[in-house]
Amino acid sequence: MIKTHLRIFEIVLILMMISIVFVFSMGFFTYVGQKSPYGFLFSQTLFAVIGVLIIVVFQLIKEEYCYKILYAIFIISLIACMIMPYLPASLVVETKGARRWIRLLGFSIAPLEFLKISAFSILALTYSRKIDAIKRTFKQDLFLLLPTLCAYCLIFGYVYVTQNDLGQCVVVAASMFVMALAAGISFKHIFYLFIAAIACGVSLIALHPRRLERGLEWWGSIQDFILPMFPEGIQESLRIAHASEPYQISHSLNAITHGDILGQGFGLGVFKLGFLSEVHTDFILSGIAEEIGFFGFFVVILLFSFLVASILKLSTYMKTKRDYLFCIGYGSCMFFTFLMNVGGIISLIPLKGIAVPFLSYGGSSMLANSIAIGILLSIFKHSQENYVGSM
Structure with missing residues (x-):
């Protein structure tokens, strides 16, 4: 058990160090208003140091206070997300028409990163009280999940529209x-709800011209690999004529290919020099693959796999259902975030612009995830102490 606890902290430290090194390397590209690579190095180092301090400090805080902190973060970040569209331009950073960052004390903070990790504490509390392993009908399970589904649609529907x-x-x-599955909802019922969620997601994309265009671009880039699986008549109806590969995806794949097995060498990547914009954030894995090759890319994937596996393993040692569900929720979030980023940069799924936890440049993601890791380790530490003390 202690090994799992320490392994999580060690992997996070390694990922932070990799992040500092490669954010510095990826900083060697220029455009108007761009920071210097040394500015990136200083900022990311500062974020990492604060992140480590957060993880260490949370080891000294008792479990109940950890949850109270998460509840407070949820309320504050929710309010911030709600009012952000109405704040003056001097307090908000706007990128491509979306307001996702609030300027505060010289830094840009993304409230959604903190809302995301704190939402799992609310869900863990709700599910641990309302859901058990008793077999129920679909209607009964839906009734149990309806309040959280409605809350999710209201909060994150607003986030989708405004951000x-x-x-x-x-x-x-x-x-x-x-x-919900871990709490005791039937897998079959979760599958039905999952299909309904996919249908809703496709509808949202179809109603949004820009997202529909990006979806069609993505389909055009992979159709030659997928369509041969279908009969010829269906192939023609699904084929998009004159489809071109999205600009960013094209350069991302070229960067990964250019890296080959062992890479071009640290600092020697060329696609970061203006070809692949924001390479230090959403496309940092592409930049890493170019400079240290598929071998380095594979090592990073292994590190994240070990991290997610260790978090999920830690959940089996938790003493209460709430702690167990919070651990499952955050571990799942880490898994899906990494999966969506990797899938996006290699064109397996449409690109979503999601940062890689502990690796991509940015303070909000680094600090929010550090809080989550710190609280998980604190909950585990104190639950084990209480367990030993009661024996």
Whole structure:
């Protein structure tokens, strides 16, 4: 048990160090208003140091206070997300028409990152009280889940409309379904709800011209691989003529290919030099693959696999259902976030612009995930102490 506890902290530290090194390397590209690579190095190092301090400090806080902190974070971040569209331009950072960051004390903070990790504490509390392993009908399970489904639709529907961030909404929804399954909802019933959620997601994409265009671009880039699986008559009806590969995806795949097995060498990547924009954030894995090759890319995937597996394993040692479900929720969130980023940069799924936890540049993601890890380790530590003390 202690090994699992320490392994999580060790992997997070390794990912933070990799992040500092490669955010610095990816910073060697220029455009108007761009930070210097040393500015990226300083900022990401600062975020990582604060993140480590957060994880360490939370080890000193008792379980109940940890949850109270999460509830407070949920309320504050929810209010911030609600009022952000109405704040003056001087307090908000707007990118591509979406307001996702609030300026505060010289830094840009994304409230959604904190809302996401704190929402799992609310779900864990709700599911642990209302759901058990008793066999129920679909109607009964739906009735149990209806309040949280409605709350999710209200909160994250608002986020989708105001922040245009479908990726984060999908991650939270998928994690919520996994938590419900772990709490005792029938797999068959979860599957029905999952199909309904996919139908809703497709409808949202179809009603949004820009998302529909991006979806068609993605289909055009993979149709030659998928369509041969269908009969010829169906192939022609599904084929998009004159389809071109999305600009970012094209350069992402080229960067990964250019890296080959062992890479071009640290700092020697070329696609970061203006070809692949935001390579230090959403496309950092593509930049890493180019500089240290498929071998390095595979090592990063292994690290994340070990991290997710360790978090899920930690859940089996939790002493209460609430702790267990919170661990499952955050572990699932980590898994789906990483899966969506990797799937997006290699064109397996439409690109969603999701940062890689502990790896992509940015303080909000680093600090929010550090809080989640710190609270998980604190809950585990104190639950084990209480267990030993009661023996």
